[in-house]
Amino acid sequence: MIFSALSQSTRYATLHPLFPRVFDFIRDTDLHALAPGRYPIVGDSLFAIVEHVPGRTRELARLEAHRRYIDIQLVLDGVDEMGWKPLADCHNPVGEHSEEKDIRFFTDAPASWVAVPEDHFCVFFPEDAHAPLVAAGEVRKVIFKIAVSA
Numbered sequence: 623m624i625f626s627a628l629s630q631s632t633r634y635a636t637l638h639p640l641f642p643r644v645f646d647f648i649r650d651t652d653l654h655a656l657a658p659g660r661y662p663i664v665g666d667s668l669f670a671i672v673e674h675v676p677g678r679t680r681e682l683a684r685l686e687a688h689r690r691y692i693d694i695q696l697v698l699d700g701v702d703e704m705g706w707k708p709l710a711d712c713h714n715p716v717g718e719h720s721e722e723k724d725i726r727f728f729t730d731a732p733a734s735w736v737a738v739p740e741d742h743f744c745v746f747f748p749e750d751a752h753a754p755l756v757a758a759g760e761v762r763k764v765i766f767k768i769a770v771s772a
Contacts, residue, residue: 624745677757685751696743699762705732705753
């Protein structure tokens with residue numbers, strides 16, 4: 623997991639061949655003008671999901687993990703407190719991994735929490751279980767889904 627300010631994004635661009643495209647999209651797009659929904663950037667290899675939703679409590683947040691995609695979760699408005707735990711330490715799955723949605727949920731408690739303010743992001747790799755959208759109010763964010771195998 624990586625937690626950083628958007629102003630430091632160039633530091634992470636070399637971690638994956640599609641990360642530069644993510645940061646170009648952020649720089650070249652008025653993200654606040656995008657309606658909630660899915661936006662293709664590079665077919666199914668890279669797309670953005672804009673969310674504007676009410677936050678939930680830590681108790682209602684469930685850890686999730688993905689196999690095919692890396693998440694870059696950028697907060698636009700509000701503060702998204704995201705839980706994290708190494709996937710290897712998650713032992714209580716809710717069900718099987720959904721291949722269609724590339725997600726598996728867990729009832730394990732996060733090992734730590736990070737309050738992600740506006741213009742900051744977290745990167746979650748397949749080995750990172752995460753519980754997003756914990757907030758007292760509404761959160762507006764963009765989740766970039768980056769195919770692990772680009």
